[in-house]
Amino acid sequence: MSFELETAANPTSLRRVVIEPVSRVEGHGKVSILLDSDDHVQQVRLHIVEFRGFERFIQGRPYWEIPVMVQRLCGICPVSHHLAAAKALDQVVGAKRLTPTAEKVRRLMHYGQILQSHALHFFHLSSPDLLFGFDSDVAKRNIVGVAAEYPDIAKQGVLLRKFGQEVIRVTAGKRVHGTGAIPGGVNRAVTRAERDELVKDAYQMVAWSRAAVQLAKRLHLANVGLYNSFGAFRSNLMSLVAADGAMDLYHGVLRARDESGDIIFDGVDYSRYWEVLTEEVKPWSYMKFPFIRSLGSEQGWYKVGPLARVQNCDQIPTPLADAERRDFVDFGGGQPIHATLAYHWARMIEMLFAAESIKDLLHDDDILGDDLVVTGEREERGVGVIEAPRGTLIHHYRVNEDDQVIRANLIVSTTHNNQAMNESIRHVAKRYLDGRKLTEGLLNHIEVAIRAFDPCLSCATHALGKMPLQIELIDAEGTCIDTLVKDSHERCSC
Amino acid sequence: MQLLSTAHDAGVAPVLVIGIGNPSRGDDAIGPLAIERLEAIGLPGVDLLTDFQLQVEHALDLVGRSEVIFVDATVAGEGPFSFEPVAPAADRSATTHALPPAGVLHVYGECTDAPLPAAFVLAIRGYDFELGAPLTDAAARNLEAALEILVARLAGRAVRRGLEVVPKPPGSASSR
Numbered sequence A: 001m002s003f004e005l006e007t008a009a010n011p012t013s014l015r016r017v018v019i020e021p022v023s024r025v026e027g028h029g030k031v032s033i034l035l036d037s038d039d040h041v042q043q044v045r046l047h048i049v050e051f052r053g054f055e056r057f058i059q060g061r062p063y064w065e066i067p068v069m070v071q072r073l074c075g076i077c078p079v080s081h082h083l084a085a086a087k088a089l090d091q092v093v094g095a096k097r098l099t100p101t102a103e104k105v106r107r108l109m110h111y112g113q114i115l116q117s118h119a120l121h122f123f124h125l126s127s128p129d130l131l132f133g134f135d136s137d138v139a140k141r142n143i144v145g146v147a148a149e150y151p152d153i154a155k156q157g158v159l160l161r162k163f164g165q166e167v168i169r170v171t172a173g174k175r176v177h178g179t180g181a182i183p184g185g186v187n188r189a190v191t192r193a194e195r196d197e198l199v200k201d202a203y204q205m206v207a208w209s210r211a212a213v214q215l216a217k218r219l220h221l222a223n224v225g226l227y228n229s230f231g232a233f234r235s236n237l238m239s240l241v242a243a244d245g246a247m248d249l250y251h252g253v254l255r256a257r258d259e260s261g262d263i264i265f266d267g268v269d270y271s272r273y274w275e276v277l278t279e280e281v282k283p284w285s286y287m288k289f290p291f292i293r294s295l296g297s298e299q300g301w302y303k304v305g306p307l308a309r310v311q312n313c314d315q316i317p318t319p320l321a322d323a324e325r326r327d328f329v330d331f332g333g334g335q336p337i338h339a340t341l342a343y344h345w346a347r348m349i350e351m352l353f354a355a356e357s358i359k360d361l362l363h364d365d366d367i368l369g370d371d372l373v374v375t376g377e378r379e380e381r382g383v384g385v386i387e388a389p390r391g392t393l394i395h396h397y398r399v400n401e402d403d404q405v406i407r408a409n410l411i412v413s414t415t416h417n418n419q420a421m422n423e424s425i426r427h428v429a430k431r432y433l434d435g436r437k438l439t440e441g442l443l444n445h446i447e448v449a450i451r452a453f454d455p456c457l458s459c460a461t462h463a464l465g466k467m468p469l470q471i472e473l474i475d476a477e478g479t480c481i482d483t484l485v486k487d488s489h490e491r492c493s494c
Numbered sequence B: 001m002q003l004l005s006t007a008h009d010a011g012v013a014p015v016l017v018i019g020i021g022n023p024s025r026g027d028d029a030i031g032p033l034a035i036e037r038l039e040a041i042g043l044p045g046v047d048l049l050t051d052f053q054l055q056v057e058h059a060l061d062l063v064g065r066s067e068v069i070f071v072d073a074t075v076a077g078e079g080p081f082s083f084e085p086v087a088p089a090a091d092r093s094a095t096t097h098a099l100p101p102a103g104v105l106h107v108y109g110e111c112t113d114a115p116l117p118a119a120f121v122l123a124i125r126g127y128d129f130e131l132g133a134p135l136t137d138a139a140a141r142n143l144e145a146a147l148e149i150l151v152a153r154l155a156g157r158a159v160r161r162g163l164e165v166v167p168k169p170p171g172s173a174s175s176r
Helices: A053-058 A063-072 A078-092 A100-132 A137-148 A153-172 A192-222 A224-229 A270-275 A306-312 A319-331 A342-362 A418-432 A440-453 B002-009 B026-041 B101-111 B137-160
Strands: A015-021 A029-035 A041-048 A236-241 A253-257 A263-268 A277-280 A289-292 A381-388 A391-399 A405-411 A469-474 A480-486 B015-020 B046-051 B067-074 B081-085 B118-125
Touching (some): A029 A418, A053 A405, A063 A391, A078 A100, A100 A192, A100 A342, A153 A192, A153 A342, A153 B101, A192 A224, A192 A319, A192 A342, A236 A381, A236 A391, A253 A270, A253 A306, A263 A270, A270 A277, A270 A381, A270 A391, A289 A418, A306 A319, A306 A342, A319 A342, A342 A440, A418 A440, B015 B026, B015 B137, B026 B046, B026 B118, B026 B137, B067 B137, B081 B137, B101 B118, B118 B137
Parallel strands (some): B015 B046, B015 B067, B067 B118
Antiparallel strands (some): A015 A029, A015 A469, A236 A253, A277 A289, A391 A405, A469 A480
């Protein structure tokens, strides 16, 4: 691992390419590329504006408001914040172990979130890139054949997402920003009628998820050279795993592996995460750079999310997903897979795991129970960690004797992946930037790499007109010599 | 598949108004506030929906409608608002964060053979979108101006359909 291309030796004499949205209000990413006079890439940086007002927004509020309040931080993964906050506050109210009903209803909610998020990502964000190709004609020919076998992609994506959201509505109580998880448990169970309604569609969701894994796998295998190399880099991997090493996206212990798959740490109690993880500030980025404390910042950065989780666990506790995990691991031939585009394949394995888990939980009568909340001896501090769709999410609170939150620290998935995304962008820019003119092709290749991680950009506001991206090419004298603006309909103007 | 058939059979109102925005981010609250106001009026034949952002599943909310109006804050234009028709267009954003109204209409076309509802965007000028900020005075004035024409349009449509417009007492309505 290295930080090649992070900082150029003499950046003031280089040409600069900047890709950025027009406004910072919604939180955004920006890619800046510096070129020398021979058009060689000398520096590449992905800047993500992490909205640090989160903690201020939370501080001073009574702790029982927090699981609902934090959902207003992020419009795309509110359930993850809801559950991470509730888990942290379980510790504050002394709930050492939730009732079976509370834990299983929360798990059902979480797997609903994983299903709908992964479905949206694959079917609607990434599949156009993957199915219609973003590189050579050869790749397109292979891919068109695969795409022809999956004509109902868009509809399945919508219905998988809708099903996941129905699961969330039933368990959280509302379609948008529900209240289901509370400190110490949940405030509602699932009714028999709700369960029966969801069961009707659950098997179809498993079948579609299984087909989606096959599609992702076939796309990867149809163009192995490109998929294995595009934006690829080696790194450590980190995630939660269950105490027995199985995949568990709701609860567990922290495990990290090195780039060869050897264990760095395992079985770490996440309530003391700072003993194994710490963060570095870099002057050019708003977002911090976490790393494994024992390895230092240069060797200790890691990736999180589906690609890490599928390879970090020892098995997946649902049969269909575990069979797919074994296929995936076998494809690596005894070494971890570090291909950025393999995120998609791993993501679909997780979606299948989520669909199977939802089906199993719907057949568990514990979700119908009425023992919803436990409390115990009050604590001052609480840490909640969950594997959100994009990766590990940490919520850490300190609550005073007046029940007010006096300190909050959130480490979101995109922060964990900060260095990893930078590495991927650098590989892509070095390979595809010709340096002479800004092109939509270059922008799309960079976006393909970004999409694989699906970073969360503090995106809780989406006022019309706040989504376009802008690229500027600036020469060594600071003069803008080329500009490309792209809006969300892929219209470009110069 | 139950979900799609449920959407068809639910006896939905012919008109849907979707208010988009985060109530905790300053003028981004314009969309949800518009829905609150429409709830209080209680227009017949109109369903109301609010969400933080649009996504693919909102295409299913359009099934069975003759008209849909998206109400959102905008940072473009002088204000106070614009009311324009919108047509389907594929969205290629870099993340899964949100779809524009045109993207939702495009997904609708991918999912169903049913005719597309007439679709409009009521874009109301906002100015400050910081987390925890209140609605600005200027945005509040823009919202009032926009609601005036929106309510007139919806009420006129209801009257043409022979429905009586009677304001509901506060707290008696709820959005989905």
